[in-house]
Amino acid sequence: MNTPDNKTTDNSEISSTKPSSTKDKTPMTGAQLIGWINSRRSMGNLDTPAPTRAQIETAIECAATAPDHKKLQPWRFIVTEGEARHEFGQALLTAAKQKAAREGETLSDKTLTKTQNLPLRAPVIITVVTNMKVHKKVPPFEQMLSAGAAVQNLILALKAQGFSTVWRTGLLCNEPAVKQYFGVSADDYVTAFVYTGTSPKQKPLRKPIDIDPLTRFES
Numbered sequence: 594m595n596t597p598d599n600k601t602t603d604n605s606e607i608s609s610t611k612p613s614s615t616k617d618k619t620p621m622t623g624a625q626l627i628g629w630i631n632s633r634r635s636m637g638n639l640d641t642p643a644p645t646r647a648q649i650e651t652a653i654e655c656a657a658t659a660p661d662h663k664k665l666q667p668w669r670f671i672v673t674e675g676e677a678r679h680e681f682g683q684a685l686l687t688a689a690k691q692k693a694a695r696e697g698e699t700l701s702d703k704t705l706t707k708t709q710n711l712p713l714r715a716p717v718i719i720t721v722v723t724n725m726k727v728h729k730k731v732p733p734f735e736q737m738l739s740a741g742a743a744v745q746n747l748i749l750a751l752k753a754q755g756f757s758t759v760w761r762t763g764l765l766c767n768e769p770a771v772k773q774y775f776g777v778s779a780d781d782y783v784t785a786f787v788y789t790g791t792s793p794k795q796k797p798l799r800k801p802i803d804i805d806p807l808t809r810f811e812s
């Protein structure tokens with residue numbers, strides 16, 4: 594488990610405030626939980642172990658508790674794993690070719706292969722898409738923000754279960770071929786590909802962020 598005292602971040606599940614050998618389930622203090630949130634780092638090139646279906650469903654249940662004005666549930670989750678990642682890769686390839694044709698560009702074989710293999714960078718990809726509703730009190734931007742909050746809850750719930758993630762989009766994410774592959778309507782968006790798995794590497798904890806230039810208190 595990461596606390597502010599740890600020097601690295603990892604696939605740190607929330608289990609105990611004691612040494613992991615004791616498997617003690619003592620709840621974290623608020624300060625420890627804040628340290629744990631701050632210890633989240635995005636990790637690329639993820640491998641197995643991957644979350645189980647039950648673990649993924651737990652994370653999606655957390656995602657679905659995101660702030661959601663009028664309870665519209667303006668998001669959907671699509672879990673891509675195993676062979677389906679190759680089909681997703683095909684959709685990205687089609688999107689890349691269509692985008693290049695539209696923009697008068699020629700893509701190298703290397704770029705085409707790289708594009709097709711993008712989904713192989715993790716054993717599980719959870720795609721979060723909007724499913725926005727027409728509502729006179731909840732404009733589309735609020736529903737989009739709710740999707741972003743859902744993504745962050747998803748990422749933290751995966752971390753809580755010991756997995757690393759990286760939120761990716763990329764320039765192809767809302768190309769027609771990708772939206773069609775995920776069944777996303779013209780007025781909706783792919784908001785995240787949450788690449789999920791286990792990282793063989795660790796990253797140092799991020800340096801403290803100076804919030805002064807980012808914040809203004811008024812009283």
Ligand SMILES: Cc1cc2nc3c(=O)[nH]c(=O)nc-3n(C[C@H](O)[C@H](O)[C@H](O)COP(=O)(O)O)c2cc1C
Pocket residue numbers: 633634635636759760761762763764784
């Ligand atoms: C909407 C959104 C889209 C993103 N898309 C990508 C992406 O396509 N590729 C990428 O490397 N990082 C992307 N990022 C950034 C990473 O998720 C991550 O935040 C960044 O690498 C910083 O790492 P950290 O989360 O450890 O601070 C995106 C972030 C957001 C919020």
